[in-house]
Amino acid sequence: MGQSVPCPWLIYALGGGWGHLNRTVALGRLAAAQSPVHILTNSPYAALVNEELERWQQQGQSVPHLIAFSATLEKAALCRQVQAQVISRSYRCLIADTFPRGLGGELADLLPGLNCPKVLIHRDLNPDYVRSHQLSEFVARYYDLVIVPGEGAVPLASLPQVRHTPPWLIYDxxxxxxxxxxxxxxxxxxxxxxxxxxxxxxxxxxxxxxxxxxxxxxxxxxxxxxxxxxxxxxxxxxxxxxxxxxxxxxxxxxxxxxxxxxxxxxxxxxxxxxxxxxxxxxxxxxxxxxxxxxxxxxxxxxxxxxxxxxxxxxxxxxxxxxxxxxxxxxxxxxxxxxxxIALYSNGATNALRQIQQVLGG
CATH class of the missing domain: 3.40.50.2000 (Glycogen Phosphorylase B;)
Known part of the structure; x- marks a missing residue:
């Protein structure tokens, strides 16, 4: 009998610009050495990143798989496509970058029904946004682990499941x-x-x-x-x-x-x-x-x-x-x-260990 393929990690990285995608690829390329990793993104730069990931894969490296949605997709349609992707199969864990409810609230209805560990990457957020959406209560209820990637005293830093790491970089x-x-x-x-x-x-x-x-x-x-x-x-x-x-x-x-x-x-x-x-x-x-x-x-x-x-x-x-x-x-x-080159610490390595502990291995 063939060896079964492990359930992939699912990383939610929606949001404009480079930050969400770069940060999650930094984590995903490390995790991909042990498990498949799928990254949801609507970054306009996804194609450029994917070209480089394909080159790395041709060199024998393990890389995450980008699932790219159009950067110009209307918000309601984007939310529907994300929700369909999340419920389409089982995942080992769900990791959300920055937005615990999703960029358009699309994760809020899904999280209670997901039978897997849930991790939030807590980049800094505007405190007004945190208060208006009652994110402290939401995250405390639905997320097993909150990782602060080098951002210091962020709005949700007082939650008991918070862990801090140095900033995440693509390379150590x-x-x-x-x-x-x-x-x-x-x-x-x-x-x-x-x-x-x-x-x-x-x-x-x-x-x-x-x-x-x-x-x-x-x-x-x-x-x-x-x-x-x-x-x-x-x-x-x-x-x-x-x-x-x-x-x-x-x-x-x-x-x-x-x-x-x-x-x-x-x-x-x-x-x-x-x-x-x-x-x-x-x-x-x-x-x-x-x-x-x-x-x-x-x-x-x-x-x-x-x-x-x-x-x-x-x-x-x-x-x-x-x-x-x-x-x-x-x-x-x-x-x-x-x-x-200074001898810096890459927080993505620390984050990988913390997530693996939550996953039990």
Missing amino acids: AAELAKRLAHPTFTKGAGPCAPTPAPNGGHPLILVCAAGNTAEQEFFGTLTDQLQQAFPKARVRCLAANCPPGCPPALWLQTWPGLPWIAQAAVVVGGGGYNTVYECAALKKPLVAFALPRLYDRQSRRLGRYGVQVSTMAAAIEQVKIVLQRPQRDVQMPCLSLSNA
Whole structure:
């Protein structure tokens, strides 16, 4: 008789932008080594991520399976499709990222009937949203485990089932170093080609345009202005699509972005989860805008790491301050792998162990 296939983990990762998808893939790729993992997403960046996951799979790595819904799907239709997917089969566990009731409330009716452990990934949430939807009572009743991925004193942190981890990253430090050293990165596919001289070299200014579609033109224009302000620097804009206003020669379309952050002298972006905590892990100077969000508090996150600005002129001035620091205080791109990578902890590994304990193995 053939060996039975274990029930998959189901991870709910709906929400715009990069954060939900990147965070759950960080967990899912670790869990996939032991069990199938399905990730529900409506991220407009799912196709780009899936291309890279397929490459990893061809290299023999275990990867999660993305179940992607259209990013433009009307909310009611999206809720129906998600509910149909959740009830279509048995799952070993349900893991919801950020939204315990679902982005449109679609999980609220399903959770009481799901006979499997339920885990909430508690990224920071606006306290007004938590109160208005009585999320404290809801989570206390229906979730077996709540994991706070490096966000500190979040609104539901007082619940007894809460556990804290460091921030979650796609790669741990050792894997990042290995990937940076790979020829496909160092010989043309990454910012190490050509290697700049340690003294008087060309620092990499990396713009992370990871916000919503409406914000892309802002980051595209900022990229162009940064290149004009610092003609001896190498300015690059990391984005899924070339933002309006961004010179095409300065655009980078790649995922994950962590290897590029590792090479940067300074990063400019928003106050989203990935940008802030990837820079913090690698100890990279971050100049960032607190972008308006309905559920997230980017200003609070930037209060923990980064320099917050509100105008392009202020961002350019802060970049200038960073680049004028002594060379030893600014990690120049490709100076050495040991300098480019700090020994950080990847909270996704901690989270995997905590979930496995709830699952009983």
